[in-house]
Amino acid sequence: MAAPTSEEPIDFHHPYTPYPVQLEFMRTVYDVLERGNGQVGILESPTGTGKSLSLICSAITWLRNHKRKGFDAGLDETKRQMVGEPEWMVETALRRKREELVGKWEEREERLERLRRKEKELEERGRERKRVRVEEGQMGGRKEVDEEEEFLVVVGGGEDERDEEGLSRETREMMVKVGLGGWKKEEEERDGDEGDGEGIKWQIYYTSRTHSQLTQFISELRRPEFPPSLPVEILEKDGKEETKETVKEITLSSRQKLCINPTVARLGSVSAINDRCTELQQSKSKEKCAFMPNTENLKQTHQFRDTTLATVPDIEDMYRIGKQLQVCPYYASRTAIPGAEIITLPYPLLLQKNAREALGIELEGSVVIIDEAHNIMDAVANVYAADIRLSELRRGRQMLGVYVKRFGKKLKGENRVMVAQIGKVVESLKDWLETQLQVKGDQGIADPNSLLKSRGADQINLYTLMKYIQDSKLAYKVESYIAHAEDSQDSSPKSSTPVLHTLVSFLAALTNLSTEGRIFYEKLPGDNPDIKLSYLLLSPTHAFSSIASSARAVILAGGTMSPFEDYKAHLFPELPGGKLTTLSCGHVIPETNLFVHTLASYKPGGLDTFEFSFGKRSDKTMIKNLGLVLLNICSVAPDGVVVFFPSYGYLDEVVGVWQQGEGDGGGKSIWERLEAKKPLFRDMSSSTGGGASSTDDILGRYSTAVDAPDRPHRGAVLFSVIGGRLSEGINFSDALCRLVLIVGLPYPNLHSPEWKARIEYLESTCVARGGSKEEAKVEAREFYENAAMRAVNQSIGRAVRHRGDWSGIVLVDRRYGMERVRGKLPGWIRNGMKGEGMDNRGVAGLMGGLGAFFRGKA
Known part of the structure; x- marks a missing residue:
C-alpha cells in the first residue's frame, strides 16, 4: 500500500474521535515527515489539545505507511530485475520474496507476543521480583582496600586504547561479540524489513525535557493500535489474518537512572557513576561489574532486548527488567535500538554529539521530534x-x-x-x-x-x-x-x-x-x-547543526511556541524557506470558555496608566491601583486566581506596598482587604528560603484552600513569578485557576553581563552576515522581546488544560495593547481578544466583561 498523497484523507488510528485542530496538527506533522529531505516543522498546540497523542498517531502512522511503501518498492525492484523472464518465474520470485519478508515479520511478532504474555502473567500473579545476586563484596559494607590498586592512576604504554566512554579495546571487542557494538549489520539481517535496503534506518527519536514527561508520553504511546508494517493485502495473500502490531519502543537514559550495581549507583553524581562504571570495564580491572553484558549472559541480554521491544517500557520498566535478568539496562538497551521504531530519550542524550555516538544513535534517515520545544535553545545552552x-x-x-x-x-x-x-x-x-x-x-x-x-x-x-x-x-x-x-x-x-x-x-x-x-x-x-x-x-x-543536517525531518512541538522567529534564526539559520512549516493550532475549548482582556489603565480614558517597565514599576500609586484591580477581580472570580509578576524582587516590593496600613477601607491595608476576599499564598525565591519542597507545600495549601467545602466559591489567590517554579510544568486546571493575571512584561536585565554579551553577539553576527547596524539592533531587540514573551506565554498556558476547562486571562500593562507585542501571543489567545486593541475603558471596562463571563459560567 503506497503512502497517501497530501490530498487523500488519512486514518491516523487515533483512539478517540479527534477534534478538527488535532486533525490539522496530525496532517501537518505527517506532511513534514513525508516530504523529508531536511524538512523542519515548528508546531504549537495548546496544552489540553492532546498534543502528545497527536504526535504519536501522526508519526507512527507515517512510519508504518513508509515501511509498507518500502516493501512495495522492493517487490517492484524484483519485477524490474526480471523483465523479459516468463511470468511464472516472476510470480515465483515475488512469492519467495513475500514469504521471506512475511516469515521474518511473523517470527519476530510471535517471539515478542510470547514475551508480552509472560510479562502479563507475572503482573497478574503478583510474583515477587527476584533479588539481584551480586558477586562477593558488591553489596557494600567495609572491606580491606588495596589503595594503590584502587586509587593509583596508571596510564601509558599505548596498549589500552579507549573509546569515547573510556572503554578498553578488550571490553569493546567483547561488546561486539554480544551485539553491543558493530550491531548494525547483524540486526538488519535479523530484521530485514527495517530500513530502505541501503543502510538507512527509519526510526523516530522523541525527546523531552524531563523523565516524567517521557514517562507521560510512553503512557500515551500505549493507547492507540496501528496496523502492521507489512501491507495488509500481502498478509492476506499469504493466508494471514489482518492483525495489529505493537509499537516497538525503547527508552534511553543515563547510567545514573539505569545502573543496577549498588556500589556504583550509590555514588550519586553522574560524573562519579560514569567514571566508576567505565573503570570497572577496563581490561586491567580485577573487579569487573557482574551486570555488564558479556558472552556468559548473552541469553539474558537478548531477552532484555526482546522484552523491552515487546512491552513499550518506561524508564522504571527498563530498570526493573534489567534487575530481573541481572543484566545492565544501560548497556543492554543498545541492543534494542536497531529493532525499535521509536526511541525516547532526554534532551542531553540527543543534543550532545558524543552522547549520541556513545549510544550508537544514527540520525541519518530518521525523524527527530522535540517536545516541550519552547525551551530548546535554553536546553542546548544548559x-x-x-x-x-x-x-x-x-x-x-x-x-x-x-x-x-x-x-x-x-x-x-x-x-x-x-x-x-x-x-x-x-x-x-x-x-x-x-x-x-x-x-x-x-x-x-x-x-x-x-x-x-x-x-x-x-x-x-x-x-x-x-x-x-x-x-x-x-x-x-x-x-x-x-x-x-x-x-x-x-x-x-x-x-x-x-x-x-x-x-x-x-x-x-x-x-x-x-x-x-x-x-x-x-x-x-x-x-x-x-x-x-x-x-x-x-x-x-553550531551545537544543533549536526542534528538539523542529519535527520530526515525535525519537529519542534510545544504548547506555547510563539513567537516562532527565534527558532529559525538561531537553530536553522541556513534553512531555505521552502523547508520550514509553522503551525499555531487553536484550542479545543469553545470560544465561550475563554475571556482575554488587556488592561492599559486604571481609569477610563487612559488615566493612571499601567506600565511596569523598570523605570516606572516602583510608582506606589500604580502598585496600589493594581491591588484595587485585584480586589475587584476577587469579588467576582470564583475559585482560584493565579497572579504572575515579572520577578521575585518585584513581587516582594508589591506585597510590601500592599501591606502598608494606609489608604481606603477603614485603615485596612490592601493586603488585609485581599485576605478578607480569599486566602493568599505566594511563591518564594530560592534566596529567601524557597525550594522544591516549599513549592510543593505552597501548592498543597493553595489547592486545599480552593477546594475548601465550607465556602466553595471563595477560592484562593496564588502569587507567583513569570519564569519561576510555578510558571512551567504545573497543571492549574479547573477550579485551581479560573483567572490568570499577568502583571507587566518580564524583560531580562539588559545591564547584566550575560545579556550584554548576548546582544553584542547578536548584533555582531548580523553585521557579519552583511546586515546594517540598524538591522542588527532590530534583530537583537526582537530576540530580547521574544525571550520575554515566551515566558509570558508559558505562564498563560498554566490555565485551560482540557476541553471542558474555562478561564479568564487579564494582561495588565499598556504595552500588551501594542500590535508588536500582541502579535507574539499564541494564536488562540489573540483570537480570544476578539479584535480588542488598546483598552481605554479602565477597570470598569474589565469588570463589565469579566462579570458577564463568570455569570455565564455560574
Missing part, C-alpha cells in the same frame, strides 16, 4: 554550560595535595607530569578568582586567556589534559581516595563533593569555540566571600 567556584578550586587543590602526598612517589612518567599540570590549572584559576574577589564590581565578563596566565598554565594543552583526565579517571580516583581516607578516620561515612568533576566540566567549556560562548564571573553573597566563574553558550546554532 547542556554546554559549566561553572566553578573559588571555594571548589581551593578544595580541589587541597584534595590534589593529599593525593600527591600519598601517591606522588608511585606516579610514573606521563602520570606525574599530567597531575602536576592539573595542579597548575587549578592554581591559575584560583589565583585569578582571588584577585577578582578584591576588585570592585560584583559581576562581569572574564577574558579566557587571562584565566590561565598564572603558573605557566597557558602553556598547557587543554585538549591533551582533558583526554588524560578521561582515560585515567583521575577525578574519580582522587575523589574516591579522599572519601576513603576521610571515612577511615571517622566512623560516620562521608561523601566527597565532586569538585574535580566540576573542574573537568569547566575545562571542557574552555575548549569550546570562543566566538560562540562567554565566561562570566559573579561574586556570591554570604558570610564567607566566594566568587563563581560561569560559561554561557551564546548561540545554539
Whole structure:
C-alpha cells in the first residue's frame, strides 16, 4: 500500500474521535515527515489539545505507511530485475520474496507476543521480583582496600586504547561479540524489513525535557493500535489474518537512572557513576561489574532486548527488567535500538554529539521530534554550560595535595607530569578568582586567556589534559581516595563533593569555540566571600547543526511556541524557506470558555496608566491601583486566581506596598482587604528560603484552600513569578485557576553581563552576515522581546488544560495593547481578544466583561 498523497484523507488510528485542530496538527506533522529531505516543522498546540497523542498517531502512522511503501518498492525492484523472464518465474520470485519478508515479520511478532504474555502473567500473579545476586563484596559494607590498586592512576604504554566512554579495546571487542557494538549489520539481517535496503534506518527519536514527561508520553504511546508494517493485502495473500502490531519502543537514559550495581549507583553524581562504571570495564580491572553484558549472559541480554521491544517500557520498566535478568539496562538497551521504531530519550542524550555516538544513535534517515520545544535553545545552552567556584578550586587543590602526598612517589612518567599540570590549572584559576574577589564590581565578563596566565598554565594543552583526565579517571580516583581516607578516620561515612568533576566540566567549556560562548564571573553573597566563574553558550546554532543536517525531518512541538522567529534564526539559520512549516493550532475549548482582556489603565480614558517597565514599576500609586484591580477581580472570580509578576524582587516590593496600613477601607491595608476576599499564598525565591519542597507545600495549601467545602466559591489567590517554579510544568486546571493575571512584561536585565554579551553577539553576527547596524539592533531587540514573551506565554498556558476547562486571562500593562507585542501571543489567545486593541475603558471596562463571563459560567 503506497503512502497517501497530501490530498487523500488519512486514518491516523487515533483512539478517540479527534477534534478538527488535532486533525490539522496530525496532517501537518505527517506532511513534514513525508516530504523529508531536511524538512523542519515548528508546531504549537495548546496544552489540553492532546498534543502528545497527536504526535504519536501522526508519526507512527507515517512510519508504518513508509515501511509498507518500502516493501512495495522492493517487490517492484524484483519485477524490474526480471523483465523479459516468463511470468511464472516472476510470480515465483515475488512469492519467495513475500514469504521471506512475511516469515521474518511473523517470527519476530510471535517471539515478542510470547514475551508480552509472560510479562502479563507475572503482573497478574503478583510474583515477587527476584533479588539481584551480586558477586562477593558488591553489596557494600567495609572491606580491606588495596589503595594503590584502587586509587593509583596508571596510564601509558599505548596498549589500552579507549573509546569515547573510556572503554578498553578488550571490553569493546567483547561488546561486539554480544551485539553491543558493530550491531548494525547483524540486526538488519535479523530484521530485514527495517530500513530502505541501503543502510538507512527509519526510526523516530522523541525527546523531552524531563523523565516524567517521557514517562507521560510512553503512557500515551500505549493507547492507540496501528496496523502492521507489512501491507495488509500481502498478509492476506499469504493466508494471514489482518492483525495489529505493537509499537516497538525503547527508552534511553543515563547510567545514573539505569545502573543496577549498588556500589556504583550509590555514588550519586553522574560524573562519579560514569567514571566508576567505565573503570570497572577496563581490561586491567580485577573487579569487573557482574551486570555488564558479556558472552556468559548473552541469553539474558537478548531477552532484555526482546522484552523491552515487546512491552513499550518506561524508564522504571527498563530498570526493573534489567534487575530481573541481572543484566545492565544501560548497556543492554543498545541492543534494542536497531529493532525499535521509536526511541525516547532526554534532551542531553540527543543534543550532545558524543552522547549520541556513545549510544550508537544514527540520525541519518530518521525523524527527530522535540517536545516541550519552547525551551530548546535554553536546553542546548544548559547542556554546554559549566561553572566553578573559588571555594571548589581551593578544595580541589587541597584534595590534589593529599593525593600527591600519598601517591606522588608511585606516579610514573606521563602520570606525574599530567597531575602536576592539573595542579597548575587549578592554581591559575584560583589565583585569578582571588584577585577578582578584591576588585570592585560584583559581576562581569572574564577574558579566557587571562584565566590561565598564572603558573605557566597557558602553556598547557587543554585538549591533551582533558583526554588524560578521561582515560585515567583521575577525578574519580582522587575523589574516591579522599572519601576513603576521610571515612577511615571517622566512623560516620562521608561523601566527597565532586569538585574535580566540576573542574573537568569547566575545562571542557574552555575548549569550546570562543566566538560562540562567554565566561562570566559573579561574586556570591554570604558570610564567607566566594566568587563563581560561569560559561554561557551564546548561540545554539553550531551545537544543533549536526542534528538539523542529519535527520530526515525535525519537529519542534510545544504548547506555547510563539513567537516562532527565534527558532529559525538561531537553530536553522541556513534553512531555505521552502523547508520550514509553522503551525499555531487553536484550542479545543469553545470560544465561550475563554475571556482575554488587556488592561492599559486604571481609569477610563487612559488615566493612571499601567506600565511596569523598570523605570516606572516602583510608582506606589500604580502598585496600589493594581491591588484595587485585584480586589475587584476577587469579588467576582470564583475559585482560584493565579497572579504572575515579572520577578521575585518585584513581587516582594508589591506585597510590601500592599501591606502598608494606609489608604481606603477603614485603615485596612490592601493586603488585609485581599485576605478578607480569599486566602493568599505566594511563591518564594530560592534566596529567601524557597525550594522544591516549599513549592510543593505552597501548592498543597493553595489547592486545599480552593477546594475548601465550607465556602466553595471563595477560592484562593496564588502569587507567583513569570519564569519561576510555578510558571512551567504545573497543571492549574479547573477550579485551581479560573483567572490568570499577568502583571507587566518580564524583560531580562539588559545591564547584566550575560545579556550584554548576548546582544553584542547578536548584533555582531548580523553585521557579519552583511546586515546594517540598524538591522542588527532590530534583530537583537526582537530576540530580547521574544525571550520575554515566551515566558509570558508559558505562564498563560498554566490555565485551560482540557476541553471542558474555562478561564479568564487579564494582561495588565499598556504595552500588551501594542500590535508588536500582541502579535507574539499564541494564536488562540489573540483570537480570544476578539479584535480588542488598546483598552481605554479602565477597570470598569474589565469588570463589565469579566462579570458577564463568570455569570455565564455560574
